[in-house]
Amino acid sequence: MVIICEGGVPLILGGNDGGIFLPLCGDSEANWPRWVKIIIYMIGLLWCFDGVGLIADKFMGAIEKITSQKRRVKRGDKEVTVKVWNATVANLTLMALGSSAPEILLSLIELTITEKWNSGQLGPSTIVGSAAFNLFVITAVCVSALPDGEVRKIKDLSVFMVTAFFSLFAYLWLLVILVLITPDVVTVAEGVITFLFAPLLVILAYLADKGYFQRICSKLGYSRLVLSENTTPEEYTKMVGQLRAKYGRMPSDQHDRDALVYYEFSPPISRAAHRVQATRAMSGGTQVMASMERFLRGKAVSARMKSEAKTGAGSCADALVSFVSSHYAVTEEEKKVKVSVKIQRFGGHQEPVSVKYKSRDGTANKNEDYEEVNGFLTFEPGQDDVQSFEVQITQDSKAEPTEEFYVDLKIAQVSAENAHIGAQKTATIVVLDSDGAGELKFESEEVRIAESEEKVLCPVVVKRGRGATGKVTCKYRTEDGSAKAGKDYTETSGTLEFAEGSQSARFNVEILPKGKYESTESFRIILEEATGGAFFATDTDGGKECNIMTVVIEADNKRHHTHWESFMMKFNFDELEIGSANWKDQFKEAIYVAGSREEQAASSWTDMVLHVISLPWKLIFACVPPTDYVGGWFCFIVSLVMIGLLTAVIGDMANLLGCAMDMKAPICAVTIVALGTSLPDTFASQTAAQQDTTADNSIGNVTGSNSVNVFLGLGLPWMIGAIYWAVEGAKPGSEWYERYPELVQRYPQGGFIVKSDGLGLSVGVFSGCCVLCLGILALRRQVYGAELGGPTSAKWATAFVFVLFWVVYVSISIVFSPN
Secondary structure (H helix, E strand, O other): OEEEEEOOEEEEEOOOOOOOOOOOOHHHHHHOOHHHHHHHHHHHHHHHHHHHHHHHHHHHHHHHHHHOOEEEEEEOOEEEEEEOOOHHHHHHHHHHHHHHHHHHHHHHHHHHHHOOOOOOOHHHHHHHHHHHHHHHHHHHHHHHHOOOOOEEOOOOHHHHHHHHHHHHHHHHHHHHHHHHHOOOEEOHHHHHHHHHHHHHHHHHHHHHHOOOOHHHHHOOOOOOOOOOOOOOHHHHHHHHHHHHHHHOOOOOOHHHHHHHHHHHHOOOOOHHHHHHHHHHHHOOOOOOOOOOHHHHHHHHHHHHHHHHHHOOOOOOOOEEEEEOOOEEEEEOOOOOEEEEEEEEEEOOOOOOEEEEEEEEOOOOOEOOOEOOOEEEEEEOOOOOOEEEEEEEEOOOOOOOOOEEEEEEEEEOOOOOOOEEEOOOOEEEEEEEOOOOOOEEEEOOOEEEEEOOOOOEEEEEEEEEEOOOOOOEEEEEEEEEOOOOEOOOEOOOEEEEEEOOOEOEEEEEEEEOOOOOOOOOEEEEEEEEOOOOOOEEOOOOOOOOOEEEEEEEEEOOOOOOOOHHHHHHOOOOHHHHHHHHHHHHHHHHHHHOHHHOHHHHHOOOHHHHHHHHHHHHHHHHHOOOOOOOHHHHHHHHHHHHHHHHHHHHHHHHHHHHHHHHOOOOHHHHHHHHHHHHHHHHHHHHHHHHHHHOOOOHHHHHHHHHHHHHHHHHHHHHHHHHHHHHHHHHOOOOOOHHHHHOHHHOOOOOOOOEEOOHHHHHHHHHHHHHHHHHHHHHHHHHHHHHOOOEEOOHHHHHHHHHHHHHHHHHHHHHHHHOOOO
């Protein structure tokens, strides 16, 4: 259908030349009162914006899943775990596509369907309008969102400089090709070049992320320190030094020190996560971001300091007995000290179990360095599973190096027949000269477990070396690889505690029975958040920030497989089962406010109203497959298709609303449509500004997203349209001649026409305001040390100026819009 306006009255004509889905009531809508049409179309458009925000939630969740994938790579003589996607590349490709998908698809739909390979007005104007709203309004919101006195500055300044340059260059490039080189037409070369600027932007931003432009940024006072698995001890020392300079001192509590370093230097939460949280908050959905205990503790420590400144594998049926720790250490003292050695029993609680322990010399000698121990311990039925004995250390006056001796463990003859000694049958006791808290790492970075038809316990041993002073802890958790929690192993997490002098700790992860058609799979165990002054070994997988151990569950390759079994083993059926279960849960989450009955009971009436409004969309989008399938790509593709369908409805609705309000399509695009598609990003950026320690995720990604909008949202359809008309051409009497009679003499063979009068003015105004906006941000960095926040008067004045830029842009676009 074609929608033609006469005096604000939409005339709906039959045919296949116009709106894809609307109007639903056909030609009869033309006779409705104008005020009725305005109300209905406005409500419908706002409801569609809500829907596109919700499906974008799914889309961004898929992107988050895809970009968080990890793999093992060979580095030197060892394998390490790395992310498949570089964070900067992910932000400028998949994540930028996620936030800009409605605008980009709107341009493509106009080109291929509604405008029959001609440039439309709604798509390009929406892209420029969204860019203006993103840069001016979202930045204004982020500047003013921080509490008085707080600031946030861009940490990846080199990347920001690249994206900021391209965000301005992209729109100046449009002026060059539409006004200077080939007025009102886009050639094949111009379309291809515009599109190729997208990969060029990604490459340059990646090089900036890797430090190739570091010298330029250092002149601007930029220090690029980020806490990660690759952080070196020297970089960590610099971090502590910067915190001492910032706060005047470091917290006396080690937990507070660790939390403060994490808060100040940890990488920010991904923009996809902020976008998902903001969208769900708008619709009364499940809140997906965790409280991040260490991050929030660090934030509280920072606020407090600022305020103070102002003012063994085995079967569970048998009894398995072993030392709790394989290594103990004691610091040399001027008097005698005792070491408490613990023994633990696993399983076999029905019968008593007796064990014998006895010391033996190493470099340390009995009677000279320690008092010999030789005794028995008995675990009675129902008794505690951990018992201990003490070893007396004797201090002599000799100057001696670090020494060690051993205590051996074996089953007593009077014990039960089903009792066995575990892997830790010998405890090593070391007399140290060191006063450090110690270095933590896995005993082995890779463990291989043979598949079994029964549950098996995988013992995980963590060593503490280079010191053992004081009590230290670290957290551990499992993470899926090709092996899935609940199907291949039992998800495990907790806190390991090392007492004074203890040099090892252990825990177990339960490996579940393998299915019939399963190949070799793996998962990861991660150590993180060390406290008490302990740190992780930098030469292991994970580096300074964490330690990673890979557990490989090996399939029985010796067994002969039929061709059918070999084929079936190529599929991860655990992934399919988990995905099916989560798919079912999606419908349950869609029905309840905040995703569950418990959360619904605690929800406010506002959440209830938002939930009811969004309920139809939630039920429809619950049909989108969860991110468990094919690493998130199935969800990515289906979500993209749904965004395309909904974008087509938004295009029809916007045309009808503009017609009923007697508003030109470009004006409707730069105001209503641009605002609606940018609202989720506004709330996501506000959340990022308040929760992150940097401005990278709040305003840093705005410039990158705006660049991608032009290079993909305009470059891709313009390239396709230019190629089409270069191949097809135009002949006298054709529709092209009727549509562009004033351009027949200049382009007799036809071409892809993009009139520069309206779009050129819009781009020109935006470019001028963009230069001023970026200049103000640079000035704020020099004056206040950061782009966001600052003194109350300064931040609100900046926000006012930025919003004024947007008002000026919209006003000029409306006044000088072509007929």
